[in-house]
Structure formats: structure tokens, C-alpha cells
Amino acid sequence: MESSIRPRRGAIIRTLRKDKWLYLMALPGILFFLVFQYGPMYGIVIAFKHYNLYQGIFASDWAGWDNFQTLFGMSGFRRALRNTIVISLYQLVFVFPAPIILALLINEVRHTLFKKFVQTSVYLPHFVSWVVIGGILYAILSPSTGIVRDIAALFGHEGAVMNIMGDRETFRGLLIVSSIWKEAGFGTVLYLATIATIDPHLYEAATVDGARKWRQLWHVTLPGLRTTIVILLIFHVGSFLNAGLEQVYALYNPVVYEVSEILDTYLYKLAFEEAKYDLATASGLFKSTVGLALVLLTNAVAKKIDRDSGLI
């Protein structure tokens, strides 16, 4: 064995030496991924320990599946899980298709300058922080100073405006509408780029066959978009249990915790307000495992339906 390895090892060392600068160049980046991406993966063992900050990861006692059992027994966790699933389902149904519909609309505009104007306008909110969006929503929706007050006054309803940002009935709706408002415009970029690659002959052929606008849309444009839709759907489903941490944390307040505390905000509080790092890690592991499973599942389903689509 020894002799069969040696010449190979020598060859490797020779290759490495010849291109040593190339390998040195890659080193910081590889170290980065090992330390900051794979390092935390080692930290996942905390989920299976009774973690004690002073003892550290290694010396803390093993807990088996205890943390997960405790977690699923906690009403706070179950509430966060329920909210996450509900909000994510709404997002899947209402937020995901929004850019597709908008792209189809924009694609029908013939006047190039107007098209450019619309695109430039609807991309804008994507480049703004959720905190700023929170401030803008407040400027519009605040019952005491917002513009809704003025609109209500126009219709003779002085002073009796509902607080959309602080009402359990409306808060989830606000999350969905603000997501669409912020991201639907920018989300059209990929779809419009894909539509532009569809072979114009397909439309001509469809016209010759007597297909009107709607039938062209159904038989040419949408099939052309299928691969893009599937890939973006896989990404969307993979982040199903994220439910928009930056958005929720910027917009919510104690009044609406009941309907908007999501897994990420909950595990943040578990760790940093209650110092339950082990439970929070278990909750995070649950989240990322489900995320991985969902990506693989959606990918497999997509491949089953159409062999060429899918991500991996």
C-alpha cells in the first residue's frame, strides 16, 4: 500500500508547489467557510445538551431528545410554530405569485419609455430597509398622525380610525400586503428576463393558429416561465419556516405578538431574554432541518414532473 500511495502524494505535492500562490489565495475563503459556516454546525450539539454557559459546549451534560420534548410542550413554541406556518402559507399563496402576475402585465406594455418608468418605480422599495418600511407604514397608518386619519376625516369619520399596525385582526394582512408592496416589483426582474428569451416564433405560430392574447399567455408565456417559477418556488419553500424575520421584527409590537411571534423571533427571545440557549438551538435545528427537507422534497417533486427542472 505504502508504495502505491507515495508517488501519488509526490505528484500532489509537486502540483501544489507549482501553483502554491493559487492555493494560498483560496485559503482565507476556505477557512472562512470552515470557521463561520461549519463551525456553528458543531455548535448544533448544544441542542442535545443541557447547556450551561459557564461549562461550555463540551462539558455540559447530554440531554438526548429532552430539549425537543420540552420545546414541543411549550405553548410559546407551539404558538410561534403555528404563526410561522400560517404566515408562510399566506406568503406562498399571495406573495409568491404576485411578481409573476406583475411581470406578465409589464410585459404587455408596448411603449418602451413607459415600461422603463414602471420598472424603475416598482423596483425602488426593494432597496429600502424593513425598518424604513416600518416608518413609512407608520406615517400612513398611524391613527393619530397617519394619512389614514385624513382620509377618514374626508369621509366624516373623525377620530375613529382603527390601528392596523396594532390590531390582531389586521396585522398578518399587513405583513402580506407590505411584502407584496416591497418585493413584487423587484421580483419581476427574473421573470421579465426569462420572458425576453422566449422564441418570438412561438408567438407567431400561435397567432397563425388563431390564438388570442389570453391563449398565447397560457400556451407560450407561462410554459416559457415554468423553469424559473419552479426554481424560485424551491427557494421559497426552502425558507418556509423563516417567515421574514427582518420584516416581522421591524413591524410587530407586544399587542400583536399573539398572531405574529414567529420561530426566529421566539428563539431569539428564548436565548437572550431567558438564557435558554439549548432550547433555542434545538428550535433552530428543527427549523433548518425542516428547511433542508422541504428543499429536497420540492426538488424531487419538480424533477418527477419534469426531468429538466429542479435545482440540484
Place this chain on the structure above:
Amino acid sequence: MTLLRKSTPGQWALTLLLLLLTVVTLYPFWHVLMYSLSDPRQAMGGGLFLLPKGLSLDSYGMMFRNSGIWNAYGNSLFRLLVGTFVNVFMTAMLAYPLSIRRFLWRTPLTLLIFFTMLFGGGMIPTYLLVNSLGLVDSLWALIVPQAISAWNFFIMKNYFQSVPPELEESANIDGATPMRTLVSIILPVSLPVLAAIALFYGVHHWNSYFDAVLYIHSQEREVLPVFLRSMLNFSAMESARGFEDTAAMANVSEESVKMATIVASMLPMLMIYPFLQKYYVKGVMIGSVKG
């Protein structure tokens, strides 16, 4: 008015609908801008729809008198400039070697990086790691743990792979170091993707804030969105921060100062908006075609 000439009713309806959507998108920004430019007392009275009421820069004056915003702005600018530089530098340094065919272990290393897009350690283990490295409560905690985004790495690597390999090979034969080849041969022909990646990172650094909530605890190192968030305090339990000295003014001007701060927070992104339009949007397309 070529826009409306020889238009079918369908085109009319479409134009109207898209105009409406554009107004719905832009009006909120306009309203905030006009509010911030109004006289604080008159703005409080309401009825501000299209134009400022009693044009005045008072709210900006009051905003700038608050030392908190200067501090937060400085921190955010540091994060934006240094962070983006580190990102682009590190990403290019890794993407270039891994784009070269003769690089050993190229496939396993690429898979190693790809896997991090699917699965990660999560918030708490990452926090504990950053904490154990002594980075908590330092602006570097917002830069170093996110030095390379796997997503951007793949966009850059794929773009480098589309550069003819002969360029690299001839430079290699001429005895140029890889760093030199990257800087003087590869990067100049990769400017669009370089600009796009820099903008991806830059927008992220300027806008994201939850990492700052997580890692930064002291007020001197607060970044702008966190400052703005505590100022807006939707629960309205505490009074606006940093304005205790002008408590009498506070009630009148609080809203206006909030609006001015919102506008100030968006300013850098609005200033580079033409570039965002050009390179960021194109970059998204490059990423999709090759990815």
C-alpha cells in the same frame, strides 16, 4: 402621446392599472418626504397629501442636532464601505482559484460551499461562535462572519469560468502570480459582475439590521436602522430617544424628526439608484442564467 394612440381598450386598462400600481408604490415615499419638509407644527395638523405644509427644514435641523444620528450614520457608513470591500475582496480571492480547471479538490470544495446554502448552524451556535471570538459588540461582527456569501461566490465563479482560460494560462506561463493575473487581467474583463456583486453586498450592509440587534449592544456602535427602529418605537412606551433636552418641543416635532430620519436613512441608496438600476438588476440576471 404615442402612448395612447392606436390603443385598444385593453391597452388603456393596462396603462391605467400600471399607473395606479406605480402611484401606490411611490406615493408613500413622497408623503414621507413632504412631511419631513413641512413645518412640524402644521404637519401635525394633518391634511398633508401632495405638497409640504409651510415649507421648512426645521425637522432636518433638529435631526442633525441629535448626536445619536451622526454616530449611527458613521457606523453604518463604516459597515457599508469596509464591509463591502472585505466581501468583494474575499469573494474574488476564493472564486478565482476555484474557477480554474487544474485546481485540485475543486469539486469537493465547491460542494462544501454549496452545502452551506442548504443547511446551517443557525442563529444561536453562530452567536456563540462570534462571542467566543470576542467579536460581540464590535462592528466587525457585522462584517467578518458574513465575509463571503455562497450565493455571490457562485455568481462570481461562474462568471470567471466564462472568461477564456487562455488569458489565465498565458499569464501563468509569463510567470505572473495569480493575484496579479486576477487584478490586471480577469477583473478588468469582469467589471459588470464585480459591480453587481459589490452592490448586492452594499445594499445588504446598509439595510439589514437583525444581525446588529443580535451582536451590537452598546449605543456607540449602533447602526442606522437600529437607531431608527428605537426612534420609531411603535409601542410608544418610551419617548423618542435623544430628545429629552427639548421635551417641550418633542410632541410637536417628534413626528417630523422621524420622517426626516427616514429620508436620511434612504439617502445613500437613492443616490446610487441609477447604478442599482443598471448593474444590480443586470447582476440578478447574470446569476440566474449561469446559476
